[in-house]
Amino acid sequence: MESKPKWNIRSSEAAKNTLNPIRMIVDGMKLEPNPKKQVISLSIGDPTKFGNLPLDPSIADAIHDVIDIYKNNGYAPSVGNEEARAAVASYYSTNVSPLTSKDVILTSGCSGAINIAITVLCNPGDNILIPRPGFSLYRTVAGNIDIETRSYNLIPERNWEADLNQMEELIDDRTKCIVVINPSNPCGSVYDKKHLMQITKVAARHQLPIIADEIYAGMVFNGEEPPYIADITTEVPVLSCGGTAKRFLAPGWRIGWILVHDRHNAFQAEVHRGLFQLTTKILGPCSIMEAALPAILKNTPKSFFENTKKTLKENADILYSGFENIPGITPIMPRGAMYMMCAVDVEHMPNIKDDMDFVQKLMEEESVFCLPGKCFEYPNYMRVVLSIPKEKTQEAITRIEEFCKRHYTLNNGTS
Numbered sequence: 001m002e003s004k005p006k007w008n009i010r011s012s013e014a015a016k017n018t019l020n021p022i023r024m025i026v027d028g029m030k031l032e033p034n035p036k037k038q039v040i041s042l043s044i045g046d047p048t049k050f051g052n053l054p055l056d057p058s059i060a061d062a063i064h065d066v067i068d069i070y071k072n073n074g075y076a077p078s079v080g081n082e083e084a085r086a087a088v089a090s091y092y093s094t095n096v097s098p099l100t101s102k103d104v105i106l107t108s109g110c111s112g113a114i115n116i117a118i119t120v121l122c123n124p125g126d127n128i129l130i131p132r133p134g135f136s137l138y139r140t141v142a143g144n145i146d147i148e149t150r151s152y153n154l155i156p157e158r159n160w161e162a163d164l165n166q167m168e169e170l171i172d173d174r175t176k177c178i179v180v181i182n183p184s185n186p187c188g189s190v191y192d193k194k195h196l197m198q199i200t201k202v203a204a205r206h207q208l209p210i211i212a213d214e215i216y217a218g219m220v221f222n223g224e225e226p227p228y229i230a231d232i233t234t235e236v237p238v239l240s241c242g243g244t245a246k247r248f249l250a251p252g253w254r255i256g257w258i259l260v261h262d263r264h265n266a267f268q269a270e271v272h273r274g275l276f277q278l279t280t281k282i283l284g285p286c287s288i289m290e291a292a293l294p295a296i297l298k299n300t301p302k303s304f305f306e307n308t309k310k311t312l313k314e315n316a317d318i319l320y321s322g323f324e325n326i327p328g329i330t331p332i333m334p335r336g337a338m339y340m341m342c343a344v345d346v347e348h349m350p351n352i353k354d355d356m357d358f359v360q361k362l363m364e365e366e367s368v369f370c371l372p373g374k375c376f377e378y379p380n381y382m383r384v385v386l387s388i389p390k391e392k393t394q395e396a397i398t399r400i401e402e403f404c405k406r407h408y409t410l411n412n413g414t415s
């Protein structure tokens with residue numbers, strides 16, 4: 001009998017090039033906790049993880065209502081239904097940047113929005129500018145469609161403002177947009193009006209649109225809300241990506257949006273059409289969440305957002321003052337979002353090679369897990385989350401202090 005050739009099914013280049021840097025780095029680490037100590041994870045950017053930041057009851061009600069009337073189980077238009085789009089438009093509309101339902105595209109989470117925003121602007125071989133340190137999803141999305149990411153530096157000494165000169169040097173004729181994440185994951189920084197204006201000037205000079213990742217908009221600890229980047233410029237077109245994941249404390253619900261702020265018809269009909277066409281790839285977001293969105297935006301009380309911010313800010317204060325006194329750790333005070341970045345002075349830790357090694361040994365000895373800066377293209381830093389219960393924060397500080405006292409020496413390892 002003739003023997004058949006062996007099956008040979010291969011994965012595509014697109015699949016091979018779709019890499020999540022955090023997963024790759026974390027999966028490759030040796031993470032074995034100290035069996036004598038309970039694990040405290042300061043690594044997970046999910047506010048639902050510990051139960052200390054519950055949903056507002058009005059949000060749950062909105063979803064119950066939608067399910068009960070049994071009318072929202074079918075397909076909505078892939079760009080989102082008119083009512084939900086109109087609700088988002090009126091929620092985010094401002095004088096400088098008025099929005100109507102036509103300017104809103106509903107997506108599956110903010111990551112769905114980012115996917116569409118990048119895909120509509122870039123061809124294979126084009127490049128986009130992204131912040132370093134920055135959220136790793138951008139590299140995942142870009143890799144999938146063969147887009148190069150070029151990182152512009154954020155400067156820790158200047159509250160993580162962008163290095164504008166270096167940003168500008170990265171731009172060439174294949175650059176298609178500048179990504180700005182504000183407030184920032186992983187830095188927790190919040191840009192003021194002046195700095196946002198400086199960024200829009202670079203964009204204007206090179207006629208580049210901005211993709212504004214504003215998923216943490218409204219999560220600012222002190223005083224005045226910073227403006228949306230679209231409110232700063234009447235010249236630069238902006239695709240503002242957002243969603244309910246972080247601010248409404250429900251990342252699993254997978255609803256997000258693109259607010260399309262065109263300027264002088266810079267996007268022309270083509271980009272607008274392209275955005276619509278790209279939504280047909282997944283036939284729109286979850287119909288239940290979409291139908292609940294108008295009520296969620298209307299009914300969630302201000303106190304809910306205030307309480308969330310209060311919890312996050314309290315944790316930021318506890319972590320900052322705790323870390324400040326630990327030899328080898330330099331925290332940088334966040335002003336928003338849910339994270340803090342800390343420099344780790346491995347130069348003065350003779351037994352520790354780098355941030356990866358620091359994080360692994362911290363887990364092994366103290367059962368505390370932080371994300372290494374390498375996950376954000378930023379070695380010798382670590383990111384901690386602000387969303388965990390206070391007792392755990394306190395305990396984590398104590399353990400990190402013990403750890404650093406054991407490993408830190410001023411003698412540069414030569415003692």
Ligand SMILES: *Cc1c(COP(=O)(O)O)cnc(C)c1O
Nearest residue numbers: 109110111135185215243245251
């Ligand atoms: C969490 C996060 C997202 C993803 O939001 P989803 O709505 O869960 O897809 C996007 N951008 C940044 C900066 C984030 O931290």
